Amino acid sequence: MTSTVGEPGVIALLGITAPGDGELRRLHDRLVTAADEDGILDIGYTTIDSPVGPLLLAATGRGLLRVAYQNEDHDRVLSVLASRISPRILRAPQRLDAAAREIAEYFAGRRTTFDLPLDLALSHGFRQLVQQRLPQIGYGHTRSYRQVAEMVGHPTAVRAVGTACATNPVPIVVPCHRVVRADGSLGGYAGGPAAKSTLLALEAA
Amino acid sequence: MTGTKPPFEAVVAEHGGTVLRVCRAVLGPHPDAEDAWSETFLAALRAYPGLPADANIQAWLVTIAHRKAIDITRARRRQAVPVGDVPEVTRPGGAFAGPGRPAGPGDPAAGDGDVWAAVSALPDKQRQAVAYHYLAALPYKDIAALVGGSTEAARRAAADGIRNLRTAFAGAAAKGADR
Numbered sequence: 001m002t003s004t005v006g007e008p009g010v011i012a013l014l015g016i017t018a019p020g021d022g023e024l025r026r027l028h029d030r031l032v033t034a035a036d037e038d039g040i041l042d043i044g045y046t047t048i049d050s051p052v053g054p055l056l057l058a059a060t061g062r063g064l065l066r067v068a069y070q071n072e073d074h075d076r077v078l079s080v081l082a083s084r085i086s087p088r089i090l091r092a093p094q095r096l097d098a099a100a101r102e103i104a105e106y107f108a109g110r111r112t113t114f115d116l117p118l119d120l121a122l123s124h125g126f127r128q129l130v131q132q133r134l135p136q137i138g139y140g141h142t143r144s145y146r147q148v149a150e151m152v153g154h155p156t157a158v159r160a161v162g163t164a165c166a167t168n169p170v171p172i173v174v175p176c177h178r179v180v181r182a183d184g185s186l187g188g189y190a191g192g193p194a195a196k197s198t199l200l201a202l203e204a205a
Numbered sequence: 206m207t208g209t210k211p212p213f214e215a216v217v218a219e220h221g222g223t224v225l226r227v228c229r230a231v232l233g234p235h236p237d238a239e240d241a242w243s244e245t246f247l248a249a250l251r252a253y254p255g256l257p258a259d260a261n262i263q264a265w266l267v268t269i270a271h272r273k274a275i276d277i278t279r280a281r282r283r284q285a286v287p288v289g290d291v292p293e294v295t296r297p298g299g300a301f302a303g304p305g306r307p308a309g310p311g312d313p314a315a316g317d318g319d320v321w322a323a324v325s326a327l328p329d330k331q332r333q334a335v336a337y338h339y340l341a342a343l344p345y346k347d348i349a350a351l352v353g354g355s356t357e358a359a360r361r362a363a364a365d366g367i368r369n370l371r372t373a374f375a376g377a378a379a380k381g382a383d384r
Contacts, residue, residue, distance in 0.1 A: 009370030010339045012320045016234070017226035017340065024221050027239060031217065031246050040251050043212075082212045087253055089212035 032092045043081055044092030047074065048100050051107050051202075052195040055172075057096045060085070063117030064099050067170045069191035085121060103172060109205065112139035114173045122169040126157065130164035137178040140203040144182040166190065172199065210258050213250055216266075221246070223341055224266050230336035231274045233301045234321060241277050245270040267341045271333070271351045301325045301332070323373030330354070331366035338363045 035041040043065065045058040056068040056077055065085065068077040082089055093100075098116060105111035113135070120128050133152050137143050143151070149161045165176040171190055177199040181187045189196035221242075228241040248269050256265065301324070324332060330352050337343040337351065338359075348359040 007339075007367065007371070008374045009335075009367040012370055012374035013230060013324070013335065013339060014226070016317045016320050016324070017229040019222050019225050023239075024225065027221065027225070027242055027246075028217060030243055031250070034243065034247050035250055038247070038251070040247075045214075078212045078214070079209070083209050087210045087213055088250055090214050090217070090250075 028091075032090050032094075035088075035090060036092070036095070040088055041090055041092060041095075042086035042088035044090060044095035045078065046091060046093035046096045046100065048096075048103065050103065052172075052191055052198050055103070057099050057103075058089075059095050059099065060119045060121070062121075063119040064096075064170055064173060065119045065121065067103075067172055069171070069195060071192055072190060099173070106172070107202065109202065112203075116173060118170060118173070120169065123164075123167060126152075126154070126160055127164040127167055130161055131168055131170075131174050131176075134165075134168070134174050134176055134179070137175055139175075142178050142180045142200070145179055145187070146182055148179055162187070175199075178203075210253070210256065213253055216249070216253070216262055217246060220263050220266050223263065224270055226340045227267055227270055227336045228274060230324065230340060231271075231301075231333055232277065233325060237277050237281065241270060241273045244273040244276075248273070263341055264343055264347055267337055267343050268347075268351060271337070301329075320370065320373050323370055327366050327369060328362075331362045331369070334359050334362035335366035335370065339367060 047054050053070045056074040058066040145158050145161045149155050149157045165179050168176040177196045186196050225242050228238040232238045333352050337348045345359040346356045349356045
């Protein structure tokens with residue numbers, strides 16, 4: 001007997017063992033708490049709404065690891081985190097409380113700098129160096145790719161600066177949107193040109 | 206080797222309900238079942254990076270849940286019998302906490318008590334074989350590895366168990382129709 005469809009004993013068993021309302025959500029929360037206490041929640045994430053669309057926020061125990069726009073496909077981003085950092089990933093909004101609050105304040109015009117620990121484990125070498133220095137471009141200001149190359153002491157590495165900006169794992173918080181072309185045009189952006197101009201307009205207001 | 210495994214969140218979303226059903230079928234409608242679920246997924250999260258990418262995740266989770274249910278049953282017996290350990294014997298309802306939970310929101314509807322009574326009356330092996338095969342689609346070969354005995358014995362235990370439940374279900378339905 002392998003067919004279970006319509007088997008009364010199985011129907012009865014399914015009926016009496018069914019999870020109650022909200023039960024799996026409570027168990028999930030309990031798992032997140034226990035995993036965090038045991039130090040095995042390698043990555044916690046949440047999604048928040050923003051004027052530039054839903055944002056995925058992900059953090060390790062060391063700090064904010066990833067901010068991703070919807071057009072980057074949040075499921076795909078989580079898969080990349082699973083293979084590159086760790087598959088021990090759970091939805092854990094409380095780990096992102098501070099990041100979510102600061103980003104909301106930024107979009108409300110009440111915050112000009114971020115005060116969040118970052119985990120730049122997704123980038124290395126020159127890219128990470130550039131990303132560490134980008135916060136030096138102040139709120140409401142812009143720099144060209146060439147100016148950023150000079151800022152990090154590699155004046156000829158203009159294209160590499162472009163790559164570092166394009167691969168910034170924590171956009172908005174690390175302000176790669178403040179890097180534009182020398183002719184004043186926007187240049188590329190992971191969140192799309194509309195998101196970049198929204199951020200620049202917000203900061204210019 | 207980590208391979209390309211889904212984020213653990215996807216594992217919980219896909220298998221959380223099935224594992225809870227299995228824990229509940231084996232341990233009864235009791236907080237022990239939720240404790241077994243929690244311990245199963247915490248242990249699974251811990252071991253997840255080392256799991257081969259092509260592993261049968263549901264079978265792996267059921268295997269962990271089986272062991273956690275045994276741990277919880279043993280702990281419960283130690284608490285229940287403080288005057289020294291009684292040698293473990295296989296008896297009907299041995300691992301089962303029984304339908305003693307007070308009614309609350311989301312609880313099984315009236316009449317389910319008859320089915321729980323039948324579930325609790327099953328010998329442990331029958332109840333485990335039914336839960337693992339019919340709720341979690343675990344192959345009989347894997348069930349035999351968990352509960353002991355041959356593949357054929359596991360198949361028989363599941364068939365006998367489901368027949369007993371069917372009878373109880375018919376009884377409960379008849380009683381419900383009388384009301």
